[in-house]
Structure formats: structure tokens, C-alpha cells
Amino acid sequence: AQSVSQHNHHVILSEAASLELGCNYSYGGTVNLFWYVQYPGQHLQLLLKYFSGDPLVKGIKGFEAEFIKSKFSFNLRKPSVQWSDTAEYFCAVNAPGTYKYIFGTGTRLKVLA
Amino acid sequence: EAQVTQNPRYLITVTGKKLTVTCSQNMNHEYMSWYRQDPGLGLRQIYYSMNVEVTDKGDVPEGYKVSRKEKRNFPLILESPSPNQTSLYFCASSLKELAGGDTQYFGPGTRLTVL
16 A cells, blocks of 8 residues: 655754755555645645656745655755745655545644744 | 635534535636545545546545535535544645646645534
């Protein structure tokens, strides 16, 4: 069965620090990969997604993620975080051609001003 | 404004009292889905629908029903709610062009407490 692991449950950083959030998935075939973000009091929204092509994907607000097929990973990065990046981040996977989605347990990021 | 709406936003009910949480989208999306979010468990998919009259189970369908009679609406029905269904529920919708790779648009969430 598909699964998604987010190893960091809580992360606290100071502004301007670099961020990397881990996401590993288990699935033997081709996958679509997503990072969603939930800012306090707001809806979940898409940060970025990968479904084919360049494994380095750029999203909104300066975020990027790299798909490493050999490691079954899709880690989220940002070179310099801001206080406004405080949010909960979810990694998700789905198998192309299907409409079942598996989400990770989420990582709560707190950025200190 | 393009959006997914859910009602009610907050609901406290008692065990066994049937309830419906409505979900509506105005983006003409074919795909709609329901999730529940629980601490430490992330979002888990309950049911999804690929189009009108086409629904399928997600990972945690037990105790829930759905229907898709119109494209814009996808209600979640709890016939006999139990305390373990206390959770935060999200509805989402997307186009169906990238075979699952489409962006999902989420509603604001419904916080349900079953006593």
C-alpha cells in the first residue's frame, strides 16, 4: 500500500534560516507528488507539484522541491524562511490515472521573527 | 470568486444523530473529494468522486456515505455518527485533466464534534 512519511513533525527556525522538510513515499510505480501548505486560519493550498519532467520543481513563495526517484523522496526546500512561512506543510502522493491521494502527517513550521 | 464552500463550519452533535456536511464548488470541476484531518495522522481520504454519479472509497470510508447528483455538490453523510468521527473535515475539488496530477482546491473545513 502507498504511504507517505514526513519525519519532521515540528520545526522551529529563525528568520533567514534555510529550510528542508523531508518527504518519503512508498510506492513502486510512477507517482504524482505534491506539497500543500496550511497557513493559520486559511485553506490548504498547493505549494508545488511534480508529475513529470524536470525533477527540480519550483513553487510559490520561493519554495522548491526535488524528486529523487532512487530515494523515493520529494523534499521541500527554501533558502531563507520568513515569519510568514509559519504554517503546516503536507506532502502527498498519488498514482497517475487514479484519484486516491495519500497525505503525510504534516510538519508544523514555526519561524521566529 | 472561485471557491469550495462547506457548511456548517462547526458542528457539535450526539452519537447516532444523522448529519450531512455540504460541499459545493463553483469551478465546474469534475473531481471532488472528502478528507478528515486528525492530529498525528494528517489528512486521510474518505471518499472521492470522478464525476456525477461516480464515487469511490478512499482509505477511511467506514461510517460515511456520499452522493454526487450534481457536478457542483458533494455532500458527506454520517448516518449514525460516533465519537471516533470527531475530526476536522475538508472537501476538495479539481479538474480531471492530468490523471490525478491536478491541483486540488480545498474548502475551509468543518470541525465536527460527536458527543
